[in-house]
Amino acid sequence: MILSMIGHEVTGILYVMSACLFFLIITPRYTFSNNRRKLLFVAILALLSLSYLTLETIDPFIYCVHLIPISIVLASLFEGTIAGIATWIAFNFGNAVIVGNDIAPTLIASTILLGMGLIFHKTQVERSTFLQINLLAFTLTTVYLLVFLLCYEDWDALKGSPVGLMVIGTYLSTMLVSYIYYHVKNQEKLREELYDAEKYQVIGQLAASISHEVRNPLTTAHGFLQLMRNDNLSQDALEKYRSFALEGIDQANAIITDYLNFAKPTVKNHDQVHIQEAIDSLISMVSPLCVLSKVELQIKHYTSEPVYVKGDTKKFQQSLLNIMKNAIESMPEGGYLRVSTWCDNDGVHIQIQDTGVGMSEYEIKRIGMPFYTTKEKGTGLGLMVVVSSIRAMNGKISYYSRPREGTTCVLQFKRVLED
Known part of the structure; x- marks a missing residue:
């Protein structure tokens, strides 16, 4: 019992x-x-x-x-x-x-x-x-x-x-x-x-980063504005100082814009992006930088008919331009920048490949993380904005790299039919 x-x-x-x-x-x-x-x-x-x-x-x-x-x-x-x-x-x-x-x-x-x-x-x-x-x-x-x-x-x-x-x-x-x-x-x-506590720490880091990054260009602008108060300045010097002050303010505004884009990327998903046209239109923007860096730009579209994805053309171009600029900056001694597009059963693929310094596995894992950058003068915001924008367009972004063997970035989107 x-x-x-x-x-x-x-x-x-x-x-x-x-x-x-x-x-x-x-x-x-x-x-x-x-x-x-x-x-x-x-x-x-x-x-x-x-x-x-x-x-x-x-x-x-x-x-x-x-x-x-x-x-x-x-x-x-x-x-x-x-x-x-x-x-x-x-x-x-x-x-x-x-x-x-x-x-x-x-x-x-x-x-x-x-x-x-x-x-x-x-x-x-x-x-x-x-x-x-x-x-x-x-x-x-x-x-x-x-x-x-x-x-x-x-x-x-x-x-x-x-x-x-x-x-x-x-x-x-x-x-x-x-x-x-x-x-x-x-x-x-x-x-x-x-x-x-981790969220508050990130907020604190974000506030400190904004304060630090914005203060530098504003301090520069403030200094040139003070110099402009000198009565003995020539007209050429005055114009030069005014130009430098405006550049500092523009730089501060760009930094704030990057933070806002990262925090809340605005992507109009009802628009259609013509992949080939959007990429080809970047040639005029990227070519001067390629010439200065001794980088040869190669663009190849393996799908002949027009390819469309849902998203915002400007945000798409900004993201692609940021990736291409990073690729060019990774080749200080020159090299090749190859951009290719194709379609398959998995959707639309865009590959950006460089022959630069490459990255380690540790660096690849930290791509897109707040405040992480390998540049001496960088905020770590560029790729954060890219990752946020691509995800807002329901896309995927992947990186493949090894030190001294270059880097390959692949973007993948769902293909849509033209309206």
Whole structure:
């Protein structure tokens, strides 16, 4: 008798522990909205309850005295209204329809338990220590058991049953579940705080980077504006200083624009980009830089008919121009810059290949990360904007490179038909 009772209680508590551990470990709070989290709890509860009720041998009295209070305490105290009510409905339904117990004692006791659990959840749980949480769980379990046992009438069927041992097992199981749930939730809270701390660190780095990068050109502009106050300046010097001051302001504006483009790339997805025309129109912009750097530019379109993708032509050209400029700057002693396009079953491909200094695996992994650049004078914003813009156009960007063997950048988009 006692071994059978212990077996039933251990089986029930293992199901409850499996549910709470699966829910807490697999679904951290900061990755789910509150409502989605509650609905997920309900789904896990329904799945494991169905498994328990259909696969396990159930002792009716242990179901009421042991499994119901533990589950409702867990759901209402820690997870709140949606999870608590769903658990209350599930276990009362199972008690009445599947287990076949008297409805009244369980319904009355579990309703009182649910109400108290929800009140404690809203007023006590968030600021309670581990000992206080255990005291709350102990109190809720005691109230349930008192109400249930006072309302229970079929005592003749329990003659010879170790009711006291069952009650002790309920208290022990409640403490165990509360211990596990509290500590796993505490670890989850620590992960969430760490996640927030990392976000604040990035915000701090971003603010510091903006301050540093914008201050330099503004300081230069300020200095030239002060020089322009000199009454003895010639007209040529005045024009030169004015030009330098305007360049500093334009540079600061460009830096701010890059940050804004990275933070919120504006891409009009309803437009169509003619790939060949968009790339060919960049030749006039890139050729002077290629001549100065002794780089030979080669462009080849392997698909003869017009190729279109959804996106913003200007953003597409800006992204491609940025990649090509980086490729040219990676060849200080000259080389070849090859741009090719083609189509296949995977979509539209654009390949930009250079014969420059190349990159290591570490550098490739950090492409597009905030504040990372290999240039002496760079903000690390250019490729961030490129990556953001390409993704906003539902495209993919990949880099392949080895040190001293050049770099290949491949852009991939979904092809669309011309309107």
